[in-house]
Amino acid sequence: MRERGRTRRLLGLGARTGGALIRTRLGGQADWRALGEALFEGLSELKGPAMKLAQIMSQWDDLLPPDLAEELARLQRQAEPMPWPRIRESLVAQYGDLDAVFREVEERPFASASMGQVHRAVTRDGEILVLKVQYPGLAEVLESDLAQVRRLMRLGRWFKVPQARLDALFEELAASLRGELDYRAEAEALARYRARYAHLENLVIPEPLPALCGERVLAMRYAPGTPLRELESGDDALRQGVAVTLADWLTEELFTHGELHADPHAGNFAVDAQGRLVIYDLGAVIPVPEPRLRAMMQLLEATLAGDPMAMDEALLRLGGRQGHGAPLALYRESAEAVSPLFAPGEQDFGDVRVHRRLRDLTPKVWAAMDRLQPPAETLLLSRTLNGHYWNLVRLGARLDMQARTRPLLEWARR
Structure with a gap:
């Protein structure tokens, strides 16, 4: 019953989005701000693949109408967290008795995204770390959500995009989202990137803790930082240093190692107290x-x-x-x-x-x-x-x- 209700909501949001696109295609006007607000409210609650797709779209600052892009960008930083009791279920499934492993786990997350949210924790030994917890039941609703995303992508035919291209794009998106469900793979990517870029002194990649990681929970040492978006009006020298580090790292990723961090929204990057660039999320890494x-x-x-x-x-x-x-x-x-x-x-x-x-x-x-x-x-x-x-x-x-x-x-x- 819950899945049918989720499908109805996704279909409703898709129909509203499709109507706006078709009106503009036919020369009419759309209320992009109202559409963006509706998408933010609905997807923030539903989370999952559809929210991820909206986050991806919000990164195309030069593609979307400004009012719509501004609302969708809120999904990167203001998405509503899932209630603690549901998250606690996932943690108990991973660790059993939480009190035996942690002295404290903060109930309110300091980051909420499309596929999971992040909570600070303190081990019994007093070490501060973060736990990236996948939303309960996400794996079960993924395929159903992807079916609705495929329906929405059919709107591309209004822009003369052949069905074969739309199908290929969908399969690429679907493979990426399915891959993001395996947090063990992300832990391996974190370890690989830490070793690979250890020579870049101004780059920080959090250290995974394999003994505490599972398929649905990713444990990392805490690497605090100021979100990239909050630097936009900050110290110029600091911003230029971070920009050089980002450009150097991307160049080495592509031309030396043939890989690319494929989730570049600003919420995945921060700057620590030493002015170093911190990269938080390696759930999506693509070969090039x-x-x-x-x-x-x-x-x-x-x-x-x-x-x-x-x-x-x-x-x-x-x-x-x-x-x-x-x-x-x-x-x-x-x-x-x-x-x-x-x-x-x-x-x-x-x-x-x-x-x-x-x-x-x-x-x-x-x-x-x-x-x-x-x-x-x-x-x-x-x-x-x-x-x-x-x-x-x-x-x-x-x-x-x-x-x-x-x-x-x-x-x-x-």
């Missing part, structure tokens, strides 16, 4: 095959050269642009919008003129989607890079992107 990375860099090189024909060839090599007639004018406009970020010298990611041009491109990209058709296997990668880009924007980063990308472009040519 070298051929795909080379092809994306070749697309970037063609973009920076302002060569629309080369851009089209690069997109075809990636497996996109399946329709007829290359949108050369759109390629030129895209190149003009992106190139300023890669001009010689330091570029200011806080320059609103760049964001405005990118935002203005969005409806034109959607209008040309039947010809562009980006390959489904690159959509998650593109979304993730976009999310990390906006984290640099929030930091007001000033980076010499030309100097950073020059050796990478040379690598892609080899």
